[in-house]
Amino acid sequence: MTITTLGNARASTAAASSQTAAQAAEKADPITAGLQKSSSKLQTLLNTATASLSTLGKFKAAVAASQTAATGLSTLKDSATSDEVKKALNSFVSTFNTMVASTQSAAAASSGVERISRGMTRAMTADFSRVDALRQMGFTKASDGTLKLDTAKLDAAFKASPSGVLGTLSKLGKLVDKVSTKELASGGSIGNTVNALASKATVLQMQQSALQKAAQQYASFAQTRA
Numbered sequence: 001m002t003i004t005t006l007g008n009a010r011a012s013t014a015a016a017s018s019q020t021a022a023q024a025a026e027k028a029d030p031i032t033a034g035l036q037k038s039s040s041k042l043q044t045l046l047n048t049a050t051a052s053l054s055t056l057g058k059f060k061a062a063v064a065a066s067q068t069a070a071t072g073l074s075t076l077k078d079s080a081t082s083d084e085v086k087k088a089l090n091s092f093v094s095t096f097n098t099m100v101a102s103t104q105s106a107a108a109a110s111s112g113v114e115r116i117s118r119g120m121t122r123a124m125t126a127d128f129s130r131v132d133a134l135r136q137m138g139f140t141k142a143s144d145g146t147l148k149l150d151t152a153k154l155d156a157a158f159k160a161s162p163s164g165v166l167g168t169l170s171k172l173g174k175l176v177d178k179v180s181t182k183e184l185a186s187g188g189s190i191g192n193t194v195n196a197l198a199s200k201a202t203v204l205q206m207q208q209s210a211l212q213k214a215a216q217q218y219a220s221f222a223q224t225r226a
Helices: 003-028 030-074 082-107 113-125 128-136 151-160 162-184 189-225
Strands: 139-141 147-149
Touching (some): 030 082, 030 162, 082 113, 082 147, 082 151, 082 162, 113 162, 113 189, 128 139, 128 162, 151 162, 162 189
Antiparallel strands (some): 139 147
């Protein structure tokens, strides 16, 4: 018998012994065993709900940041300089890409996340004339949905028509802001999902507390009978 085979045999024996011990404990005190199983299941559900809340919270924050950056585009003054425009656009591209990056992980927590992300993108591409204007300003969209900005093209477009660039950015900012406001509202997709998960986590915590109290009461009762 090789060392590996011997090790596997010992591990198998240990696992079998552990399982036998667990079964013996369950047979000796089925109530405590049942309480422990229920507590373990509740903890797993609570961990899942908490993780989903955290992931959705990050996605919600990313959408809110995109909204803020979009508002910065729509509120650029007519006297805005090329540097001010680039600063506002770089902020929007950065926050938008963060939102896109968080979509995949958040989609596992809510099926509506990808729809929201697509809606944000459609706000920029629904109007063909706006798409062409954005392209001339140096905007490109990668296959993964992220945005890139060619500042050299932006400088050229701004030099040729400052009012045209500002007008396009104002429309873009307002549309993204509109979509974000709808989704972030308490009755929107993100708000509803976050609220539902928060309520679920609260209920699970209450159930877990009640179960722990019951286990303590049973342990005290069993002790008095011993």
